[in-house]
Amino acid sequence: MHEVAPVGRDADLAAIAGLIKAAAEGRGGVLVLAAGPGEGRTTMLRAAAAAAAATGVISVPGHADESDVAYGGLERLLAPLDDLVRELPAQWREPLLAVAGGREPEAGPLPLGLAVVALLRRVARERPLMCLFDDADLLDRETWQVIRLVARRLGGAPVVLLASVTANAVGHAAAAGLPMRQLRPLDDEACRELLRRRAPGITDDVAAGLLDIACANAAALVDLATALSPEQRRGYAALPTTLPPDSGLRLRVSAGLSVLPRPARTLLLLAATDPSARPAELLAAAARMEGGARLVADSAGEGGAELAVPARPDGAGAAARIAGGERGGAQAEIAGAAGLSDLDLAERGGLVAVAENGVRFTPGVARSVVYEAEPLGRRHAAHLALAAVLGGRGRRLSALLHLAVVAERPDEELARELMVAAEEAPPMAAARAQQRAAELSGSGGAAAAALLAAARSLMAAGRTHEAGLLVRRAGKLRGSAVVRARARGVLAEINLRQAPAAAQDVLLEVAGELMDADPGGALEALLLAGEACGRTGEPGRYPVLARQVAARLDGVRSTAAPVARSTGEAMGLHQVVGVADLMTGAEEAAFGHLREVLRLAERTAEPAALIRAANTGILLGQDKRAARLAGRAAGLARESGAHALVPAALEVAAYADLAAGRYDLATASALDGAAVARGAGRPDLADTHLALLGLLAAFVGDRESAVERLAAARRADAEVRALGDWAEALLDLVAGQPASAAQRLAGIFSGGSMILRVAVTPHLLEASERAEGRQHAAAVFDQWAGRTRQSGWLALRSRCRALTTADYDAAEDHFREALGWHGRDDDPGFARAHTELLYGRHLRRRRRPAEARDHLRRAVDTFHRLDARPWAEQAVRELRAAGAKVDPIGRTPLTAQQERIAGLVAEGATNREVARQLHLSPRTIDHHLRNVFARLGVRSRTELAHLLAAG
Numbered sequence: 001m002h003e004v005a006p007v008g009r010d011a012d013l014a015a016i017a018g019l020i021k022a023a024a025e026g027r028g029g030v031l032v033l034a035a036g037p038g039e040g041r042t043t044m045l046r047a048a049a050a051a052a053a054a055t056g057v058i059s060v061p062g063h064a065d066e067s068d069v070a071y072g073g074l075e076r077l078l079a080p081l082d083d084l085v086r087e088l089p090a091q092w093r094e095p096l097l098a099v100a101g102g103r104e105p106e107a108g109p110l111p112l113g114l115a116v117v118a119l120l121r122r123v124a125r126e127r128p129l130m131c132l133f134d135d136a137d138l139l140d141r142e143t144w145q146v147i148r149l150v151a152r153r154l155g156g157a158p159v160v161l162l163a164s165v166t167a168n169a170v171g172h173a174a175a176a177g178l179p180m181r182q183l184r185p186l187d188d189e190a191c192r193e194l195l196r197r198r199a200p201g202i203t204d205d206v207a208a209g210l211l212d213i214a215c216a217n218a219a220a221l222v223d224l225a226t227a228l229s230p231e232q233r234r235g236y237a238a239l240p241t242t243l244p245p246d247s248g249l250r251l252r253v254s255a256g257l258s259v260l261p262r263p264a265r266t267l268l269l270l271a272a273t274d275p276s277a278r279p280a281e282l283l284a285a286a287a288r289m290e291g292g293a294r295l296v297a298d299s300a301g302e303g304g305a306e307l308a309v310p311a312r313p314d315g316a317g318a319a320a321r322i323a324g325g326e327r328g329g330a331q332a333e334i335a336g337a338a339g340l341s342d343l344d345l346a347e348r349g350g351l352v353a354v355a356e357n358g359v360r361f362t363p364g365v366a367r368s369v370v371y372e373a374e375p376l377g378r379r380h381a382a383h384l385a386l387a388a389v390l391g392g393r394g395r396r397l398s399a400l401l402h403l404a405v406v407a408e409r410p411d412e413e414l415a416r417e418l419m420v421a422a423e424e425a426p427p428m429a430a431a432r433a434q435q436r437a438a439e440l441s442g443s444g445g446a447a448a449a450a451l452l453a454a455a456r457s458l459m460a461a462g463r464t465h466e467a468g469l470l471v472r473r474a475g476k477l478r479g480s481a482v483v484r485a486r487a488r489g490v491l492a493e494i495n496l497r498q499a500p501a502a503a504q505d506v507l508l509e510v511a512g513e514l515m516d517a518d519p520g521g522a523l524e525a526l527l528l529a530g531e532a533c534g535r536t537g538e539p540g541r542y543p544v545l546a547r548q549v550a551a552r553l554d555g556v557r558s559t560a561a562p563v564a565r566s567t568g569e570a571m572g573l574h575q576v577v578g579v580a581d582l583m584t585g586a587e588e589a590a591f592g593h594l595r596e597v598l599r600l601a602e603r604t605a606e607p608a609a610l611i612r613a614a615n616t617g618i619l620l621g622q623d624k625r626a627a628r629l630a631g632r633a634a635g636l637a638r639e640s641g642a643h644a645l646v647p648a649a650l651e652v653a654a655y656a657d658l659a660a661g662r663y664d665l666a667t668a669s670a671l672d673g674a675a676v677a678r679g680a681g682r683p684d685l686a687d688t689h690l691a692l693l694g695l696l697a698a699f700v701g702d703r704e705s706a707v708e709r710l711a712a713a714r715r716a717d718a719e720v721r722a723l724g725d726w727a728e729a730l731l732d733l734v735a736g737q738p739a740s741a742a743q744r745l746a747g748i749f750s751g752g753s754m755i756l757r758v759a760v761t762p763h764l765l766e767a768s769e770r771a772e773g774r775q776h777a778a779a780v781f782d783q784w785a786g787r788t789r790q791s792g793w794l795a796l797r798s799r800c801r802a803l804t805t806a807d808y809d810a811a812e813d814h815f816r817e818a819l820g821w822h823g824r825d826d827d828p829g830f831a832r833a834h835t836e837l838l839y840g841r842h843l844r845r846r847r848r849p850a851e852a853r854d855h856l857r858r859a860v861d862t863f864h865r866l867d868a869r870p871w872a873e874q875a876v877r878e879l880r881a882a883g884a885k886v887d888p889i890g891r892t893p894l895t896a897q898q899e900r901i902a903g904l905v906a907e908g909a910t911n912r913e914v915a916r917q918l919h920l921s922p923r924t925i926d927h928h929l930r931n932v933f934a935r936l937g938v939r940s941r942t943e944l945a946h947l948l949a950a951g
Contacts, residue, residue, distance in 0.1 A: 006040055006043050006044055006047050007186065007190045007193050007194045007197070007218075008186045008187060008189070008190025008191075008193070008194075009040065009044065009047075009183070010910060010912045010913065011909075011910050011912075011913055012033070012044060012181065012183060013044075013047060013051075014910065015031065015181060016031065016044070016047070016048045016051065016162065017051060019031060019160045019162070020048070020051060020052050020055065020128075020130070020160060022160075023055065023128040023129075023130070023158045023159065023160045024055075024128055024158065025158075026156070026157075026158050027155075027156065027158070028124075028128075028154050028155070028156075028157045028158055028159035028160055028161075029160055029161075029179075030151040030154070030160070030161040030162075030163075030178055030179060031160075031161075031162055031163075031178075031179050031180075031181060032136070032163045032164070032165055032175040032178045032179065032180040032181070033045075033162070033163070033164045033165070033180075033181055033183055034164070034165050034166070034167040034175070034180055034181070034182050034183065035164070035166075035167050035182070035183035036166065036167050036168075036217075036362050036363050037166065037217075037219070037249060037252060037253075037350065037362065037363050037366075038217045038218060038219030038220055038249045038363050038365075039167075039183055039185060039186075039217060039218055039219070039363070040183055040186075040218050040219075041134065041135075041164035041165075041183065042134055042135075042164065043218070044164065044183070045059075045132045045134050045162060045164055048130065048132065048162055049130070049132060052128070052130045052160075055127060055128045055129065055130045055160075056123065056124075056126075056127055056128070056129045056130065057129075057130045057131075057132060058077060058080060058081075058129070058130070058131050058132070059132045059134065060073055060076045060077045060131065060132065060133050060134075060139075061133075061134040061135055062133065062134065062135035062136050062137065062138030062139045063135075063138055064138050066138075066140065067138050067139065067140055068140065069140055070104065070140055070141075070142045071099045071104075071105070071140065071142050071143060071146075072139075072140050072143065073133070073139035073140055073143030073144075074099050074116070074142070074143045074146055075099050075100060075102065077116075077131065077143075078096055078099060078100045078119075079100065081119060081123060082100060084119060084122055084123060085097060085100060085119060087122070088115070088118060088119060088122065089118075091111075091115075092114070092115035092118045092119065093115075094106075094107070095107040095111055095112045095115050096112075096115050096116070096119060099112070109142075109145055109146065109149060110149065112146060113145075113146050113149030113150055113153070114153070116146055116150050117150050117153045117154060117157075120150070120154065120157065120159050121154075121157045121159070123159075124157055124158045124159050127158075128158035128159070128160070129158065129159045129160070130159075130160045130162060131159070131160070131161050131162070132162050132163075133147070133161070133162070133163035133164070134163075134164050135164065135165075135166075136163040136164060136165050136174065136175070137165040137166050137174040137175070139174075144174050144175075147161065147163070147178075148176075148177055148178060151178055163175065163178075166350055167182060167183075168347075168350055168353070168362070185216055185217075186216060186218055187916075188211070188216075188675075188678055188679040189678065189916065191207075191211055191214075191216050191218075191221055192204075192207050192211075192678065194218060194221050194222065194225075195207050195210060195211075195221055195225050198221070198222055198225035198226055199225040199226075199228050199233050201233055201234065202225070202228070202233045202234075203233070203234055203235045203465070204678070204681075204683040205235055205464055205465025205468075205681065206228075206232065206233060206234070206235050206239065206465060208462070208463070208464075208465065208678075208679075208681045209239045209463070209465055209466065210224050210225065210239065211679070212463075213239065213240065213241070213242070213365065213368070214364075214365050215363060215364025215365050216364075217249070217363040217364065217365050219247075219248065219249045219363075220243060220247070220249055220363065220365040223243050223244055223247035223248070223249060223250070224240065224243065224244070226244075227240070227244040227247075235465055238469070241368060241372075242365070242368035242369055242371075242372055243365060243368070243369060249363070249365065250369050253351065253366045253369045253370070254369065254373060256349045256350065256351050257351065257369075257370060257373060259349070260342075260345055260346060260349065261342065261345070263286065263290070263342045264342035264343070264345045264346050265374075266286050266289055266290065266342075266382075267282055267283070267286050267342055267343055267346065267359075268346055268351065268352065268370050269370060269371065269374050269378060269379070269382050270282045270285050270286060270289075270382050270385070270386060271352065271359040271361070271367075271370075272361070272367045272368070272370040272371040273371060273379065273382040273383060273386060273402070274386050274390070274398065274402070275358065275359070275360075275361075275367060276358065276398065277358070277359075277386060277389075277390070277398075278356070278357060278358055279343065279354060279356070279358070279359060281386070281389050281390065281393070282343075282359065283340070284389045285382070285385040285386045285388075285389045286385070288384075288385040288388060288389065289381050289382060289385045343359070350362060351366060351370075379405075380405070380406045383402040383403070383405045383406050384402070384403075384406060386398070386399075386402045387399045387400075387402035387403050390402070396421055397418075397421040397422070397425055397429060397433060400414065400417055400418050400421055400433065401418070401429075401432060401433060401436060404418060404433075404436035404437075404439070404440060405436075407440060409439065409440060410440055410441060410442035411440045412440070412441065412442050412446075414437075414440055415436075415437040415438075415440040415441045415446070415450070416437075418433040418434070418436055418437040418440070419433070419434065419437050419450060419453070421433055422434050422437075422453070422457070426461075426640055426641035426642075427457045427458070427460040427461035427640070427641050427642050427643075428457070428458075428461045428463075428641060429641075430453075430454075430457040431454045431457035431458045431461065431463070434450050434451070434453045434454035434457060435450070435451070435454045435470070437450040438450035438451045438454065444477040444478035444479055445477070445478065445479040445480050445483055447474075447477055447479075448474040448475075448477040448478075448479035448483045448484075448487070449474075449479065449483050449486075451470045451471070451473055451474035451477070452470075452471065452474050452483065452486055452487055452490060454467075454470050455467040455468075455470040455471045455474070455490055456490065458470065459490075459493070459494065459644060460608075460641075460642040460643075460644055460645060461641060461642065461643055461644060461681075462643040462644035462679070462680035462681030462682060463681055464494055464644070464681045464682075465681070467490070467494065468491065468494055471487050471490045471491050471494075472491075474487050475487045475488075481513070481517070482514060482517050482518050482521065485510045485513045485514050485518075485521075486510070486514070486518075486521055488506055488509075488510055489506070489507060489510040489521075489524070489525050489528070491506075492506035492507050492510070492528070492532075493507075493528050496528060496531065496532055496535075497535075497684045497717050497719070498684065498717060500531075500532045500535035500536050500717075500718070501532075501536050501538075503528075503529075503532045504529055504532035504533055504535075504536055504538070504540060505540070507525045507526070507528050507529035507532060508525075508526075508529050508540055508541050508542060508545060510522075510525040511523075511525040511526045511529060511545050511549060512541070512545055515545070515548060515549055515552055516552070519549060519552045519553045520553075520569070522545075522549045522552070523549055523553065523569070523572045523573065523576065524572070526542070526545060526546055526549055526572075526576045527572055527575060527576060527612065529542055529545075530542065530546075530575065530576060530579045533579070533583070534753045534754060534755070535717075535718060535719060535753055537751060537753065537754075539583040539584075542579070542580060542583060543580040543581075543583050543584050546576040546577055546579065546580035547577065547580060549576065550573050550576065550577050553569070553573060567600055567603050567604045567609075568604060568606055568609050570600055571597050571600045571601065571604065571609055571612070571613065572609075574593040574594065574596045574597045574600070575593075575594070575597050575612060575616065577593050578590045578591075578592075578593030578594040578596075578597065578616075579594075581593060582754070587783070587784075587787060588787075591620065591787050594616050594619060594620055595620065597612075597613050597616045598613055598616060598617055598620065598622065598625065598629075600613075601613035601614075601629055605636055606636075607633040607634075607636045607637040607640065607642055607645045607649065608633075608642075608645060610629050610630070610632055610633035610636070610649070611630065611633045611645065611648055611649050611652055613626075613629050614626040614627070614629040614630035614633065614649070614652040614653070614656060615652055615755075617629060617656065618652070618655055618656050618659055618755055619754065619755060620788055621659075621784075621785070621787075621788025621789075621790040621792075621793045622788070622790060623656045623657070623659040623660035623790070623792070624656070624660050626652065626653075626655075626656035626659075627653050627656035627657050627660065627662075627665070630649045630650070630652040630653035630656060630669075631649070631653050633645065633649035633652075634646050634649035634650050634653065637649055643676075643679075643680040643681070644680050644681055644682055646673075646676055646680060647673040647674075647676050647677035647680055647682050647685040647686070647689065648682070648685060650669045650670070650672055650673035650676075650689070651669075651670075651673055651685055651688055651689060651692070653665075653666075653669040654666045654667075654669040654670040654673060654689070654692050654696075655692070655755075657669060658692070658695070658696065658699075659759065660792065661792065661829075661830050661831045663696055663699060663700065663830065663866070664895065664896030664897075665896075666692070666696055667693065667696050667896060667897060668896065670689045670690075670692040670693045670696065671689075671693065671900075671917075671918065671919070673685065673686075673688075673689040673692075674686055674689035674690055674693065674919055675917070677689055684717065687713040687714050687717075687720050688713070688719060688720055688723070690709050690710070690712050690713035690919055691709070691710060691713040691719075691720045691723035691724055691727070692723060693705075693709040693919060694706045694707075694708075694709035694710035694713065694723070694724065694727045695723050695724075695726055695727040695730070697709060697727070698726075698727035698728070698730040698731050699730060699830070699868075700830075700866060700867060700868035700869075700870075700871065701730075701731070701734045701868050701869060701870030701871050702867075702869075703731050703735075703870075704924050704927065705920055705924055706727050706731060708919070708920050708921055708924060709919055709920070710724045710727055710728075712919055718751070719753070719756075722748050722751075722753075722756055725744045725745075725747060725748055726744070726745070726748055726756070726759075726760055726763075728744055729741040729742075729744035729745045729748075729760075729763065729767070730763065732744070733763060733766065733767055734870045734871060734874060735870070736874075738766075738767040738768050739767075739768060741763070741767040741768075742764060742767035742768035745760045745763055745764040745767060746764060748760050749761065749764060749777050757777075757780065758780065758781050758784050758785075761777045761778070761780070761781040761800065762781070762796050762799065762800055764777055765777065765778055765781075765800050765803045765804055766803055766838065774804070775804070778800055778801075778804045781796075781797065781800055782797055782800065782801070785797035785800075791821045791822075791824040791825040792821070792822075792825045792831065794821045795818045795819075795820075795821035795822045795825065795831065795832075795835065796818070796831065798814045798815070798817040798818035798821060799814070799815065799818040799835050799838065801814040802814035802815045802818065802838070802839075802842070803838070808842075808846060811842060812839075812842070812843075815835065815838070815839040815842060818835050818839075819832070819835060819836070819839070822835060829862045829865070829866065830862070830863075830866055830868065832862070833858065833859045833862035833863055833866075833868075833871070833875075834859075834871070836855040836856065836858050836859040836862075836875075837855075837856065837859040837871070837874065837875050837878065839852075839855050840852040840853070840854075840855035840856035840859060840875070840878055840879075840882070841856075841878050843855065844856075844878060844881060844882045849882040849883050852878070852882045853879060853882050853883070853884045856875050856878050856879040856882060856884070857879065857884070859871075859872075859875040860872055860875045860876055860879060860886070863875055865893070866895065867895040867897075867898065867931075893935075894932060894935060894936070897918070897928065898928060898931065898932050898935070900918065901914055901918070901925060901928050901929060901932060902929075902932050902936075902944060902948060903948065904917065905929060905932075905941055905944060905945075906941070906944055906945040906948045911925045911926055911929070932944070
């Protein structure tokens with residue numbers, strides 16, 4: 001039995017609760033819930049029954065074997081009400097008794113429907129009544145006719161009719177004319193919560209693997225989670241590949257499969273064997289299977305195979321028309337005549353949804369059930385048929401993968417072909433090819449190298465847990481020292497964020513070991529070690545190794561043919577040498593190398609290289625350029641299927657826009673990053689995005705949002721803790737507690753990465769004149785900001801100089817200089833408003849209130865426009881202290897967060913749904929929504945929706 005308290009169904013439960021409440025008040029209603037198999041229809045009806053504690057409940061489930069029995073469903077509805085039926089007047093009693101006795105009623109549909117209405121009203125005299133029709137599309141046609149008639153005539157009666165149907169054409173047709181609510185698939189977080197309830201202690205990586213197996217289907221998740229062993233929950237044992245044998249969903253799919261004719265099962269097997277195949281390709285492969293066609297071995301090859309496809313004379317069959325007018329041969333015509341109707345059968349049975357671009361299983365997890373239901377020989381025949389068809393149509397990697405399933409082990413030639421084809425494939429397809437290549441390799445070294453390549457592909461696809469398992473498998477094979485070193489490097493990369501110090505040590509060791517035998521691999525290890533060093537703040541052997549590897553690569557080039565260095569390698573060399581120069585104090589040389597990284601980044605389309613370049617852009621103070629590069633990296637990662645790199649790129653984009661003062665853009669990136677991080681197998685990045693959201697809220701003084709988001713971010717690594725401390729320091733600063741803020745900020749400066757150290761310095765210098773290390777921090781920031789040559793950072797440098805000088809006249813000059821630099825920058829104004837506030841405070845304290853008021857008024861206006869209410873209040877207090885009468889502030893535009901909230905609410909989202917999407921509590925959303933209403937001058941959600949719709 002599945003969850004009685006549904007997860008992630010707040011809005012749907014609210015709709016049902018509304019019906020129950022209306023029934024209790026004497027007004028009934030009807031609602032049909034539509035969803036796919038295993039998506040929660042039955043669970044929702046059980047929850048409805050549990051919620052209707054003071055309501056009578058009658059359940060009438062549909063049964064496939066009774067769907068042709070006229071009035072069979074109505075008879076089950078009447079069975080528990082037999083006594084009341086006999087008390088009805090004769091005109092209503094007789095037709096109902098006929099149905100209850102299994103006889104065809106003489107009365108027509110209308111009298112019969114009116115008799116049911118009279119009966120239900122009689123039942124509901126004592127207390128409200130709820131009638132539940134689960135799998136209602138399996139009820140007979142006559143019962144459905146009565147239900148629809150009754151639904152239209154129950155107005156004013158305390159009766160609820162709640163039905164569930166399959167979300168397909170048949171289900172929608174059965175419920176035609178009735179109010180219907182489509183159950184949306186559970187989102188990622190709801191799926192994970194369901195898994196946590198069913199399998200306490202499950203790791204994030206294992207949860208991600210189960211989500212993929214179950215295709216986010218609720219029933220499949222419950223079945224899989226319930227069957228997990230303790231070792232599987234913690235990731236110490238391999239996960240299952242399909243549903244357990246006693247799974248109710250599996251039994252349902254198997255039952256639907258068993259009634260189909262053989263040609264339909266053949267097509268489903270082919271679709272399950274290759275979900276990327278189009279219907280025309282499935283039909284052609286089915287013709288080969290049923291006709292006994294096979295691949296022809298190339299006798300001249302060394303274990304290779306020729307991808308043969310039969311000649312296709314002119315003529316167009318139905319299967320060819322599905323594929324877009326492709327000319328088909330006799331086989332296509334035969335398959336079209338027999339096959340299309342079989343696809344229709346499978347679709348009507350609810351197992352698949354057929355479109356021109358493919359066949360989708362419903363639910364998705366049915367694919368593995370269909371595949372494993374067939375004997376091994378049939379599965380191999382399907383692979384061979386698809387290899388022939390897809391190979392003949394130019395889809396070489398797909399064909400090779402099918403050949404690999406049935407190939408004899410070892411097959412070195414096929415393994416090499418798979419590795420070559422994987423080089424241009426999306427990460428998941430590449431990982432499959434590389435794993436198959438490992439299985440076909442004759443030597444342990446080649447197999448280990450293929451497994452490591454597959455692990456890297458899986459990491460790019462967000463499958464970190466599976467990648468780790470492959471690396472450990474590779475480590476057990478008898479590979480070379482280079483392969484063993486690379487394996488240790490991959491494991492260190494996987495654990496870099498959680499354990500940066502340990503990862504740094506391993507990566508530096510790997511770089512040293514690979515320097516002579518594999519200088520390119522040493523460079524890769526150093527690029528990762530540089531990130532680890534940035535997190536630990538300790539250079540270790542990095543500078544020495546970086547220069548040695550750079551010299552080694554130049555030596556390799558000088559002794560080889562004069563081949564131009566690749567853009568990626570050139571970027572990597574400038575990166576590691578530039579970071580090494582920074583670590584050793586050669587900042588001028590470092591900035592030169594790092595600027596070259598940014599220049600070369602314009603010529604690459606590699607997402608990982610672009611992310612590193614964007615980070616470099618932040619280090620150089622080129623924040624807007626960094627945000628652009630990170631945004632490009634996110635787009636390329638999405639297109640290529642490198643899902644794990646998307647939240648990583650969005651993290652850098654959020655940092656860059658934060659540094660540029662573009663808080664709205666930073667918030668949008670962090671929200672998107674938090675939404676995709678867990679689904680991409682990066683829970684560590686999800687926490688970082690949540691911490692960034694907390695920090696962004698703290699920047700504008702939104703304490704409530706900041707506290708909630710920081711609480712949601714597990715502070716498992718140093719970066720997340722530092723972001724949380726920075727956010728709390730900002731909240732202390734705006735609340736008038738500078739000493740506490742200074743203590744937090746000093747801790748970040750002493751132990752954080754270089755980027756965080758320079759980023760917090762302006763706030764550290766503002767917080768306290770006596771903060772520990774204040775002068776050192778000022779000197780570091782001053783030197784760094786000067787080297788950036790960027791107006792925004794030069795403005796902050798001048799502000800910091802004003803805050804640290806004891807000469808009042810010099811401070812005033814620095815403030816003016818800061819405002820001049822702000823004027824050259826196109827930031828939205830927060831940094832400038834902050835400088836105006838500090839300058840105005842300086843002037844007021846020097847007894848120059850008239851001059852102070854001009855700056856403070858501008859600060860107030862900007863803070864109000866940016867919805868930085870606590871900062872605006874601080875500026876207002878200064879303005880009043882300067883002798884000004886503060887006029888009421890007029891209506892201001894919505895902030896980006898308020899616009900997002902308003903848009904979601906206008907689309908019908910509840911506060912709870914908005915809260916889940918924005919990582920806030922419903923109470924906080926309610927607070928923001930009241931501000932939206934006030935700003936727009938509306939009084940209700942309806943008025944808000946009309947206002948936004950109007951323009």
